[in-house]
Amino acid sequence: MKTYTHRRVALAGLAAAAFALAVPPAARAEENLSVRLDFSPWGVHAGMHLAMERGWFEEAGLTVDVQDGRGSGNTLQLVNAGQVDVGQIQLGLLGAAREEGAKVTSFAGFQRKTDLCILVDKDSEVSAIADLEGKTLVVFAASPWAAYINDFLAAGGLAEGDAEVLFVDPAALWGTYTAGRADGLMSTIGSAIPVAEASRPSKCLMLDLADLYFPSYGLIATEETIATRADALKTLVEVEQRAWAEIRENPQAGVEAVTNQRPDAKLDPDVLRQQIELTVAYFDTEATAGKPIGWQAEEDWNMALEGMEKIGLIAPGWTASDYYTNDLVE
Structure with a gap:
């Protein structure tokens, strides 16, 4: 009787395992x-x-x-x-x-x-990093851009201070740019270009212009x-x-x-x-x-x-x- 009981348990276990394998993933516990x-x-x-x-x-x-x-x-x-x-x-x-x-x-x-970019006016003559000399750029402190700013500008021959960088609260970022208080906005091309189109049509200078990749x-x-x-x-x-x-x-x-x-x-x-x-x-x-x-x-x-x-x-x-x-x- 003991052997029979063990055999029944073993067979039941095998049957349960086979059933689990036969059940498609969506039917199992999620x-x-x-x-x-x-x-x-x-x-x-x-x-x-x-x-x-x-x-x-x-x-x-x-x-x-x-x-x-x-x-x-x-x-x-x-x-x-x-x-x-x-x-x-x-x-x-x-x-x-x-x-x-x-x-x-x-x-x-x-x-x-790499999709990090600097937005500037679509009809602006800015087309290279060096063209940012004398421009005002806006960014927020926690942006991925923050660590790259000086080296990006240096790749265009610009020293610190050749372009003014404004650090603002994220909530003020877009308002600063669209109100014309900054010449450029540091963001990502996918998120920013479509949003800018309605109030300030823009183009982008990409981070990889400086051989920096993100x-x-x-x-x-x-x-x-x-x-x-x-x-x-x-x-x-x-x-x-x-x-x-x-x-x-x-x-x-x-x-x-x-x-x-x-x-x-x-x-x-x-x-x-x-x-x-x-x-x-x-x-x-x-x-x-x-x-x-x-x-x-x-x-x-x-x-x-x-x-x-x-x-x-x-x-x-x-x-x-x-x-x-x-x-x-x-």
Whole structure:
């Protein structure tokens, strides 16, 4: 009787295991992930919101809590502190963060091309860094731009003071520029150019004019989370790839998803569409062309780190593998 009982238990266990394998992922217990975005809703969030809108996370076995943020730096801090699982931020911030002891890593880089820029009037004669001499530039202190300003200007032969830099509260940034109290505004091309079009049509001088590179938007998690929840994060990446692949072909799908998911934000659909199109336009570098969405290139990170060392943002000795992994990207 004892042997029979053990055999029944063993067979029941095998049957349960076989049933679990036969059940599609979406029918199993869903895994929870909290994802904190960089800021209030804008075009770079379209992939996350489209996935929510279509129910693709649930279909893949994930329950995802998508939260608006208060800046990439704040989101990075929350991820590092374990208060959220995943952050969608400007990946270039990982340089200084890891230098200061943060244990966060990028596991997918969607917008891989440098997008930091200085907005100037569209009809301005400013077309090179040297042309900023005598100009007033506005930025906020926590901007990724802050660490690069002097070296960027120096690449155009300008010394400190040749251009006046105004540090303002983030809330005053746009008002200062659109009111004409500054000649240039330091921001990102995807977020800023579409917004400026209505009040002060602008063009951009890009950070990489100075051979300085800054990896843009992607997903981060702590090293512990990547080690212990790799399957869930890999699934998150796969869903995001699906969403961005559709948005590449149909930006309007992203516009509708963001406005539906964040109706209280009262977003301008035209601005949102332009932001989405610019986001997609900055997805690929030469080193990532033809690679899966989210895949990151060692070459790109090496160029970024070289600039970070040059400006004193990080000490020598870091390697690209300290900042990213492609293990969760297929």
